[in-house]
Amino acid sequence: MDSQPTACTLSAMGNSVRVGLLGCGTVGEAFAELLVERRGAIEDVTGISLELARIAVRDPGKPRSAKLDSGLFTGDPYDVVKADDVDVVVELIGGTAPAGELILAALNAGKSVVTGNKELVASSGPELYAAADRAGVDFFFEAAAVAAVPILRPIRESLVGEDVTRVAGIVNGTTNYILTRMTADGLGFDEALAKAQELGYAEPDSTADITGADAASKLAILSSLAFNRSVAADDVAREGIVGLDREDFELAAQFGYVIKLLAVADRFPGDTGDEAGAQIGAQVFPALVERDHPLATVRDSFNAVFVTTSAAGELMFYGRGAGPRPSASSILGDVAAAADHLRRGTHRRVPVGAPAAIRPTEDLEYSFYIRTEVDEAPGVLSQVTGVFGRHGVSIRKVDQHGSESQARVVFVTFPATERALNAALDELRGLGHVRGVGRVLRIYK
Numbered sequence: 265m266d267s268q269p270t271a272c273t274l275s276a277m278g279n280s281v282r283v284g285l286l287g288c289g290t291v292g293e294a295f296a297e298l299l300v301e302r303r304g305a306i307e308d309v310t311g312i313s314l315e316l317a318r319i320a321v322r323d324p325g326k327p328r329s330a331k332l333d334s335g336l337f338t339g340d341p342y343d344v345v346k347a348d349d350v351d352v353v354v355e356l357i358g359g360t361a362p363a364g365e366l367i368l369a370a371l372n373a374g375k376s377v378v379t380g381n382k383e384l385v386a387s388s389g390p391e392l393y394a395a396a397d398r399a400g401v402d403f404f405f406e407a408a409a410v411a412a413v414p415i416l417r418p419i420r421e422s423l424v425g426e427d428v429t430r431v432a433g434i435v436n437g438t439t440n441y442i443l444t445r446m447t448a449d450g451l452g453f454d455e456a457l458a459k460a461q462e463l464g465y466a467e468p469d470s471t472a473d474i475t476g477a478d479a480a481s482k483l484a485i486l487s488s489l490a491f492n493r494s495v496a497a498d499d500v501a502r503e504g505i506v507g508l509d510r511e512d513f514e515l516a517a518q519f520g521y522v523i524k525l526l527a528v529a530d531r532f533p534g535d536t537g538d539e540a541g542a543q544i545g546a547q548v549f550p551a552l553v554e555r556d557h558p559l560a561t562v563r564d565s566f567n568a569v570f571v572t573t574s575a576a577g578e579l580m581f582y583g584r585g586a587g588p589r590p591s592a593s594s595i596l597g598d599v600a601a602a603a604d605h606l607r608r609g610t611h612r613r614v615p616v617g618a619p620a621a622i623r624p625t626e627d628l629e630y631s632f633y634i635r636t637e638v639d640e641a642p643g644v645l646s647q648v649t650g651v652f653g654r655h656g657v658s659i660r661k662v663d664q665h666g667s668e669s670q671a672r673v674v675f676v677t678f679p680a681t682e683r684a685l686n687a688a689l690d691e692l693r694g695l696g697h698v699r700g701v702g703r704v705l706r707i708y709k
């Protein structure tokens with residue numbers, strides 16, 4: 265909701281809004297160029313002239329885009345956040361420090377802030393939202409979740425009256441690109457990652473992408489806004505895509521699936537259906553997705569998120585989830601919105617819900633795909649299925665391929681809790697004829 269007059273209004277500044285940029289790397293440079301390219305068109309539509317006033321970088325001596333005035337650059341970010349000639353600060357340094365303190369300094373100096381920094385928003389969101397509200401300015405971060413795709417604003421505004429029960433989908437462009445290239449072109453993991461880095465999809469430290477940490481931050485942001493409960497990145501259980509091997513991709517295809525890194529958050533009502541006992545389950549994991557499911561067709565750096573609500577039903581948000589220009593587009597949209605608020609003397613508060621009660625991962629239910637290596641010996645298969653059965657895990661499909669002495673057996677289960685599955689796997693690992701239990705994958709429904 266728009267609230268309270270902002271610290272400085274456009275009437276005091278003419279029709280010009282001055283933008284200060286922190287960071288001019290992969291995304292920052294694309295944003296600065298897009299602003300310069302589109303400022304005339306933005307002025308035509310909004311009547312506001314966006315002016316790039318200052319740019320802070322680590323090394324002002326580095327060669328920069330010829331489209332940017334070299335006189336704008338400084339090596340001191342406080343030259344931007346404290347400057348009198350900056351109205352909106354755009355933070356594209358990344359990481360939690362010094363980005364967090366710079367954003368706080370900018371907000372406290374009465375400047376609206378736009379960022380694409382999911383790591384920071386997922387870890388310190390409530391503190392930053394409160395600082396923005398106290399200062400009467402905007403804090404926008406659309407590019408922090410699913411880059412180019414407008415999803416946070418629709419969740420906050422269009423769906424404000426809705427009861428959201430699920431947010432689920434593909435929210436990391438790098439890993440989706442890697443999985444697509446590995447499946448479609450047979451590229452190796454390292455080669456596919458190097459290409460994703462070259463294309464500007466990966467984080468400055470790509471470990472965040474491949475371990476699922478980046479997706480976990482995005483899911484924390486999405487679910488905090490969708491469920492109006494504060495979910496932190498640490499509340500999101502995560503598994504990345506490291507260690508998936510060719511055999512997993514081949515077997516998935518054989519069973520009619522593709523492998524995707526998914527982020528899934530569900531809101532479970534309390535026992536009596538009330539808000540008081542409600543819990544949120546939030547996880548990031550590589551999953552088997554049926555070949556004809558819409559998520560299976562989301563390729564390369566594209567992302568897609570389904571938002572399920574009680575009245576509207578299922579909504580799908582789709583588009584580029586990574587990359588310099590797509591991210592720049594989203595940041596520019598936020599800057600234009602913040603500038604418009606300055607003109608109207610308002611700001612939009614980010615709602616901060618109470619901390620979410622998190623459902624333990626072990627209580628979440630899925631169907632599972634489990635790859636095992638067992639000795640070819642009489643009765644082994646029934647011994648293994650017996651173990652699953654004892655722990656309440658029912659088997660839906662078995663696929664066995666073997667040599668004379670050893671067989672690879674793949675089990676697909678009916679839905680079971682992770683607790684039941686883990687207990688069955690612990691017992692299986694202790695069985696004499698079981699040589700190995702490979703990666704277990706959840707099956708998305």
Ligand SMILES: NC(=O)C1=CN([C@@H]2O[C@H](COP(=O)(O)OP(=O)(O)OC[C@H]3O[C@@H](n4cnc5c(N)ncnc54)[C@H](OP(=O)(O)O)[C@@H]3O)[C@@H](O)[C@H]2O)C=CC1
Pocket residue numbers: 286287288289290291292320321322323324326339341356357358359362380381382383407408411464465466467468585586587588591
């Ligand atoms: N890649 C993508 O598709 C997307 C990325 N994002 C987010 O965008 C943000 C930026 O990522 P990316 O552009 O890849 O990062 P880069 O590493 O490419 O760029 C970082 C920039 O910050 C500058 N910088 C670093 N430290 C300081 C400092 N102490 N003071 C001033 N400037 C500093 C660097 O300066 P110098 O140039 O001198 O080294 C560089 O210009 C991250 O939060 C990321 O998560 C969000 C959406 C999509």
Ligand SMILES: N[C@@H](CC=O)C(=O)O
Pocket residue numbers: 407408410411435436437438439465466467473478585586587
């Ligand atoms: N590294 C991220 C960039 C966008 O948020 C990704 O690959 O999704």
